Amino acid sequence: MTEKNGLGMFLRASRARITPEQAGLTLYGDNRRVQGLRREELAVLAGVSSSYYTRLEQGQANGASAQVLNSIAAALLLTDDERAHLHELASHHDGTLRTRAIRGVETADRALLELIDSMPDVPAMVLGRRSEVLAWNRLGHALLTPHLSYEAPQHPRSRPVLAELVFLDPALRTLYVDWPAKSRAVVGDLRLAVGTYPDDTALASLIGMLSMKSPEFARLWADNRVQARNTAVYELRHPLVGSLTVTKQSLQSPGSHAQLLVTHTAPAGSASREGLALLHHVVPPHAVPGMLSESTAPPAHA
Numbered sequence: 001m002t003e004k005n006g007l008g009m010f011l012r013a014s015r016a017r018i019t020p021e022q023a024g025l026t027l028y029g030d031n032r033r034v035q036g037l038r039r040e041e042l043a044v045l046a047g048v049s050s051s052y053y054t055r056l057e058q059g060q061a062n063g064a065s066a067q068v069l070n071s072i073a074a075a076l077l078l079t080d081d082e083r084a085h086l087h088e089l090a091s092h093h094d095g096t097l098r099t100r101a102i103r104g105v106e107t108a109d110r111a112l113l114e115l116i117d118s119m120p121d122v123p124a125m126v127l128g129r130r131s132e133v134l135a136w137n138r139l140g141h142a143l144l145t146p147h148l149s150y151e152a153p154q155h156p157r158s159r160p161v162l163a164e165l166v167f168l169d170p171a172l173r174t175l176y177v178d179w180p181a182k183s184r185a186v187v188g189d190l191r192l193a194v195g196t197y198p199d200d201t202a203l204a205s206l207i208g209m210l211s212m213k214s215p216e217f218a219r220l221w222a223d224n225r226v227q228a229r230n231t232a233v234y235e236l237r238h239p240l241v242g243s244l245t246v247t248k249q250s251l252q253s254p255g256s257h258a259q260l261l262v263t264h265t266a267p268a269g270s271a272s273r274e275g276l277a278l279l280h281h282v283v284p285p286h287a288v289p290g291m292l293s294e295s296t297a298p299p300a301h302a
Helices: 006-017 039-046 050-057 066-075 080-094 110-117 138-144 162-168 170-175 179-196 201-213 215-222 271-282 291-295
Strands: 124-127 133-136 231-238 242-252 260-265
Touching: 006 050, 006 080, 039 050, 039 066, 066 080, 080 179, 110 124, 110 133, 110 260, 124 138, 133 138, 138 260, 138 271, 162 170, 162 179, 162 201, 170 231, 179 201, 179 215, 179 231, 201 215, 242 271
Parallel strands: none
Antiparallel strands: 124 133, 124 260, 231 242, 242 260
């Protein structure tokens, strides 16, 4: 499911979303058969030849310069995240940047484990490149998935995968009041991951499985949108503490750029902050081995 010509697919999808009016083109007549911009129109807007842009979109042109890519991004009205994704795809396409190393089972960065262990009053978790939950603290588990085993992240074969939970777990679908917004954010993040790790077979398998099991995922994936939601506000319907409004933040690990520290907070003095504090009392403690000791053990399989 990670396309051989990801660059071309992204360009075509982005071109289809831009109307001539948005691009500032004056049209005469309404006999257009193409949704969005034509290739030759985009080429003119980007200042490149129509034949070159056609070859680029068809995967037959390598070595697009940063200046050309930026011109195309401007013509397509791409966001900063989409522009970065375009450069990433082009780098993999022409072979100037090789795929980042993928080594066996991913384990949480030790510094991140120490960090979430030191913040017991903030729901926190560590996500891997495929959105696997590599670790969480007690409140992170209690906020999002109290129906799952607390020990699950410690065992690679049973780790929760956030993308899978959002689309296939009824509890997560009920938890998010605006589930469509959450689902779009998850797909947008996966698109960025595919741009960075195009040869990750496990990531490709995850996308293939979700495409087969979830029509909503398949529709969103086909749209080719990228979206890095580093900060977002979500309303939750928690089964134990009721309504909560939380700010989710995703912070990239300096020690392992593929991993994210994800936290959920609420303003001091708010009802949502009180609700988060209440999780300490309504979710019973779990007697589990410390995450730090588990992280130093060898992985179960390579």
